Amino acid sequence: MVLILGLFLVLPILMALWVSLLDWDGQSNPFTGQAKFVGLDNYRALLTEDGLDRTLFATSLRNNVYYVALTVPLQTGLALVLALIVNQRLLRARGALRTTFFFPSVTSSIAVSTVFLFLFQGSGAVNTLLSWIGVKGPNWFADPRGVLSTLLGGLGIADPDHPPGVLADHSFMGLSWYEWLSGPSVAMCTIILLAVWTTSGTFMLIFLAALQDIPRELEEAAAIEGVNRRQMLRHITLPALRPVLFLVLTLGTIATWQVFDQVYVMGQGAPGNTTLTPAFLSYSTAFDGADFGQGAAIAFILLVLILFLTALQRWALRERGPRPGRNR
Template identity: 75%
Template sequence: MPGDAPRTGRGRPRRRLREGAWGWLFTGPMVLVLGLFLVLPIAMALWVSLLHWDGQSDPFNGNADFVGLDNYRRLFTEDGLDRTLFATSLRNTLYYVLLTVPLQTVLALFLAIAVNQRMLRGRGALRTVFYFPSVTSSIAVSTVFLFLFQGSGAVNRMLGRLGVKGPNWFADPRGLVWLVLQPFGVDRPAPTAGGPLGLPWSEWFAGPSVAMCTLILMAVWTTSGTFMLIFLAALQDVPPELEEAAALDGANRRQLLRHVTLPALRPVLFLVLTLGLISTWQVFDQIYVMGRGAPGNTTLTPAYLSYSAGFDNADYGQGAAIAFVLLGLILLLTAVQRFVLRERDGKPRRHPKGARRAAR
């Protein structure tokens, strides 16, 4: 109203205080739940990683021996079985991550692009078929793969019928590098010292075993459907004007994918890669069902090693230390991945001419 006095800023602090109180009122229960079931257990596990605890007494009443960083020192600096097994688990999981994450990401993107075609018939049925392995129990899938790839399983029988006879490859503890080089007269060298964490260089560069490749195949098959849906939702949000303008200017499918589709999918690509990175470094249930590290610890992972240290060897401090090392490694790799996929300020994206004109 013309005759009203101008408003002052005295009521703004009260309004902000009231809004903040209502915000904490609605978020308080979730914060409390996260504190009780996430933050507090992490703090308790961190304390356990500094103890030598057998799991029988109360570790918070002085009934366990405080050893400080000895559990971490045994993993990185002290020669022994603990460091050897930990290095072996890191080697195995490194190959698992380097092969699984790119394969499942590329396959999921390819499937999403395929089922996003408007002229494709039966798109709903194909989406269901591709997504179905992702909702199947991992224990059930691991059991099926175990029966397929065991010594007397269907895969070895099929290879025998094709004339490929020999030892049970899936029980061979050698890596693929030595298996491929063996016909050329290159044998696996004798283990020597000098590698990271005391593991010989010949073991680091041996490659994944056939059993680990089987786990990689299973992981790609069971996870690509979930990431396909994530990519599909992102593809449907890409402005069609950009694609149409680029097509009118003569851009082919490869240029369209590189200069229009992939830049638009950058945030979703980071999400998929992060989820894949976390899930692959934490792989446990497939390892537990399909051999528990066999053959020859070539499928041993840090997650299963943490479980085995606590529940099999009654050394819960060592198991908690492995879990926190794994947590730190995942956080570090996620930060590196975020840095690599970040938006470069001051560097314009390269689009076809039609895409730039449509963006204006």
């Protein structure tokens, strides 16, 4: 097992790390000195040097931050609610409901993305349903407007075409503060809906397995003491689910930062790079732009970011026992 992991996991990671330090176009052997060694130049171009590379990378980070911030809580909350529903012992057709909720998770993501393209067209089923209630739906996959800035503009709080000077005059990594705070685009919101719909079933099964491991005696004892459903959920169910909650949040965070196939099928960064993500940018930089060094550098920055967020989640969800008192 150690040999297999070393050969197919550790060794490729080390090879990719070496490639991230090169200016390599993929046409030669990067381990024989034919590629130019540039050190940390690929990382500097992405993080510190003004230019198109840093602007595109910052744009992909902004898009992915909103994607993670919305997708992970929504899919986790929906999965927990579904698990609580199908865990009811008196519920009829529990098996059929579990299969129905889990079905989107086992369907090909490429096939589901293609279906969503048809549903969210300008004249698709979603806009047709909205027209029945007098709402004119947007051209979802061609709308680069930020949802938050559009909402503030509709309420008359801020003008999307003329943002406040404080937000427009200051920037970070090549993007103005207004661009960072404008929210996910309408096109990105459709990808978020797709991700929540297709992943909640998998996490539902994980929560369901954990719910069935909670001793019935504990719930029965709480019911005898007069604990209502809300109190039981808060003081018994959720504390028992803490390790599983960490697992679901970690898996969700990793998957959302690595999102690629939906972006590839549903826009490839369009419109206006508002659906661009670091994973897709790494792919397009390496295979479309023939800059494998910078593509590998993007991948390793993403790796460090995922490891940091995983450690942060582990710290936030750690067990907090009472501090031992001093003996007097």
